[in-house]
Amino acid sequence: MRLSxxxxxxxxxxxxxxxxxxxxxxRRLAAELGVQPGGLYWHFANKQTLLAAMSDAITGGIAxxxxxxxxxxxxxxxxLSRAFRTALLSHRDGAELVAAGYALRPGSGQPLESMIKxxxxxxxxxxxxxxxxxxxxxxxxxxxxEVQAHDQLRAxxxxxxxxxxxxDADAAFSVGLEIFLAGVAARCAGTEPRSSRSAPGR
Amino acid sequence: MRLSxxxxxxxxxxxxxxxxxxxxxxRRLAAELGVQPGGLYWHFANKQTLLAAMSDAITGGIAxxxxxxxxxxxxxxxxLSRAFRTALLSHRDGAELVAAGYALRPGSGQPLESMIKxxxxxxxxxxxxxxxxxxxxxxxxxxxxEVQAHDQLRAxxxxxxxxxxxxDADAAFSVGLEIFLAGVAARCAGTEPRSSRSAPGR
DNA sequence: ACCTGAACACCGTTCAAGT
DNA sequence: ACCTGAACACCGTTCAAGT
Numbered sequence: 001m002r003l004s005x006x007x008x009x010x011x012x013x014x015x016x017x018x019x020x021x022x023x024x025x026x027r028r029l030a031a032e033l034g035v036q037p038g039g040l041y042w043h044f045a046n047k048q049t050l051l052a053a054m055s056d057a058i059t060g061g062i063a064x065x066x067x068x069x070x071x072x073x074x075x076x077x078x079x080l081s082r083a084f085r086t087a088l089l090s091h092r093d094g095a096e097l098v099a100a101g102y103a104l105r106p107g108s109g110q111p112l113e114s115m116i117k118x119x120x121x122x123x124x125x126x127x128x129x130x131x132x133x134x135x136x137x138x139x140x141x142x143x144x145x146e147v148q149a150h151d152q153l154r155a156x157x158x159x160x161x162x163x164x165x166x167x168d169a170d171a172a173f174s175v176g177l178e179i180f181l182a183g184v185a186a187r188c189a190g191t192e193p194r195s196s197r198s199a200p201g202r
Numbered sequence: 203m204r205l206s207x208x209x210x211x212x213x214x215x216x217x218x219x220x221x222x223x224x225x226x227x228x229r230r231l232a233a234e235l236g237v238q239p240g241g242l243y244w245h246f247a248n249k250q251t252l253l254a255a256m257s258d259a260i261t262g263g264i265a266x267x268x269x270x271x272x273x274x275x276x277x278x279x280x281x282l283s284r285a286f287r288t289a290l291l292s293h294r295d296g297a298e299l300v301a302a303g304y305a306l307r308p309g310s311g312q313p314l315e316s317m318i319k320x321x322x323x324x325x326x327x328x329x330x331x332x333x334x335x336x337x338x339x340x341x342x343x344x345x346x347x348e349v350q351a352h353d354q355l356r357a358x359x360x361x362x363x364x365x366x367x368x369x370d371a372d373a374a375f376s377v378g379l380e381i382f383l384a385g386v387a388a389r390c391a392g393t394e395p396r397s398s399r400s401a402p403g404r
Numbered sequence: 405a406c407c408t409g410a411a412c413a414c415c416g417t418t419c420a421a422g423t
Numbered sequence: 424a425c426c427t428g429a430a431c432a433c434c435g436t437t438c439a440a441g442t
Contacts, residue, residue, distance in 0.1 A: 002406080026435060038437075039407045047435065099344075103351030127370075128377050135378030138344025139337050142301075146336070149305030168329075175330050176337030183385030205425080228416060240418075241426050249416065 003035060005043050009053055013091060016054070020152065021093035026050075048101070055101045058094050062087050062111050073122035074181050077115065081140055081177055084111050088144040093152075095144035102141065112137050123188040132187075136180055143173055205237060207245050211255055215293060218256070222354065223295035250303075257303045260296050264289050264313050275324035276383050279317065283342055283379055286313050290346040295354075297346035304343065314339050325390040334389075338382055345375055 001007075011033045015024050026047055030037040044050040062083045070076060088095040102110065115133035116126075124132060147169045203209075213235045217226050228249055232239040246252040264285045272278060290297040304312065317335035318328075326334060349371045 025433085027433085036408050036410095037435080038409080041436070042406060099347075103348045104355065127373070131374035131377035132381055134348070134374060135341050135345070135381065138348075138378075139340045142340025142344055143336070145301075146305045146340075153306065171329070172333035172336060175333035176340075179334055179337065179382065179385035179389055181385070182388035183381035183383070186384035186388055187381055227414085229414085238427050238429095239416080240428080243417070244425055 001034075003033065003039065003043060005053070007033065008040060008043050008050065009057060012050060012054055013057075016097070017092045021096055051097060052101050052105065055098045058087050058091060058098055059084070059110050062114075073118050074185065076118050077122075077136075077181060077184075078177055080111055080114055080118065081136060084137075084140050085144055085173060088141070089147065093148060095141055095148055099141045099145055102137075110137065119184065122184065124184065128187070132184055139176055139180065143169075143176065203236075205235065205241065205245060207255070209235065210242060210245050210252065211259060214252060214256055215259075218299070219294045223298055253299060254303050254307060257300045260289055260293060260300055261286070261312050264316075275320050276387065278320050279324075279338075279383065279386075280379060282313055282316055282320065283338060286339075286342050287346055287375060290343070291349065295350055297343055297350055301343045301347055304339075312339065321386065324386065326386065330389070334386055341378055341382065345371075345378065 008029070012024060012029055015029055015032055019028075026040055027037045030040055033040075040050075044053070062080070088098060091097070098110075112133050115136055116129045119129035119132055120126070150169075210231070214226060214231055217231055217234055221230075228242055229239045232242055235242075242252075246255070264282070290300060293299070300312075314335050317338055318331045321331035321334055322328070352371075
């Protein structure tokens with residue numbers, strides 16, 4: 001069967017979900033697709049490009065669908081952050097994969113630009129909204145990467161505990177997100193258009 | 203000359219600073235030390251253990267020296283975060299190195315525990331202070347990793363711009379840090395700091 | 405246009421054997 | 424105790440040659 005970019009990406013996700021990022025090699029992928037390793041390089045210039053395509057597949061579709069939902073910027077920002085987290089957790093090692101390519105390709109498909117827009121509407125001017133969005137992205141990426149690392153440690157140790165500390169991770173994410181939202185709200189105090197005043201300044 | 207754990211770590215840092223994390227291989231390190239690759243495995247069980255030792259060398263000495271400086275928890279937390287950032291930036295790819303081992307070895311030498319203590323004193327109870335500290339660590343790690351990735355992209359492109367956007371990065375870090383501090387302060391509003399509650403007349 | 409075959413230049417790790 | 428020599432089982436990538 002003829003190969004294609006999509007077929008390669010699909011096969012790559014199959015290996016990622018079954019064996020993890022460490023075992024996602026060009027040679028293993030070629031074997032999975034019934035092809036010689038060199039054949040992959042007609043469709044992708046190198047492994048990095050393939051990983052970038054996978055990263056875009058994970059983060060794509062989040063930003064556009066959640067751009068402007070309501071007038072409440074805090075709800076919008078929380079929803080976008082949760083959607084980002086869910087997308088990262090939807091594939092094994094998804095956070096590590098996206099984080100690896102994130103710094104190299106600024107904003108290419110990440111929800112960063114959407115976050116900046118939401119904060120702009122909240123009353124944060126451009127340089128600060130960009131810095132704030134970057135901080136939020138770093139938090140979500142780091143949190144999701146930690147969750148998935150713990151997942152794999154548990155799987156490797158074959159612990160019989162079923163639901164272990166999944167609720168802990170969810171609660172920890174909510175705490176971090178709420179702190180961030182409160183911090184942005186405090187910084188917007190005075191300049192904000194019409195949102196609720198929640199936190200006192202410093 | 204006889205090898206030692208410290209000599210191996212020192213050589214590893216030399217390669218890291220000169221060639222980057224991607225070129226830090228056991229074979230190259232062995233050549234640098236005038237030794238056969240297999241010889242390294244008498245001092246370190248595997249590469250991961252060596253990288254963990256390097257990570258500890260980077261983060262060690264921050265937490266202990268900056269534990270309780272003043273009574274102002276915001277100043278303490280900001281100082282600790284900045285010291286953490288400086289430590290990560292003190293070696294090439296330092297943030298990526300520390301981040302890679304971070305999720306696998308919870309808290310082993312990271313300033314996370316110090317952050318938790320500071321927030322405890324600020325009035326945040328345990329489960330929340332832990333989640334907040336994790337969020338702060340993720341922000342600092344992600345920020346530093348992005349800064350260093352941009353550093354290398356600039357170096358690879360051989361851009362003639364000298365000071366480029368280093369001030370931008372510093373300002374972005376400050377914004378993220380201030381937002382976080384304001385968010386924690388907002389969450390602590392109402393609950394008095396521990397020192398004024400439990401210590402009756404000091 | 406799309407892929408094979410085969411090679412190039414690497415990896416981390418192990419382990420008998422030497423000293 | 425500490426390291427060598429040599430191997431094992433892999434990597435990503437290239438590229439002439441086939442179809």
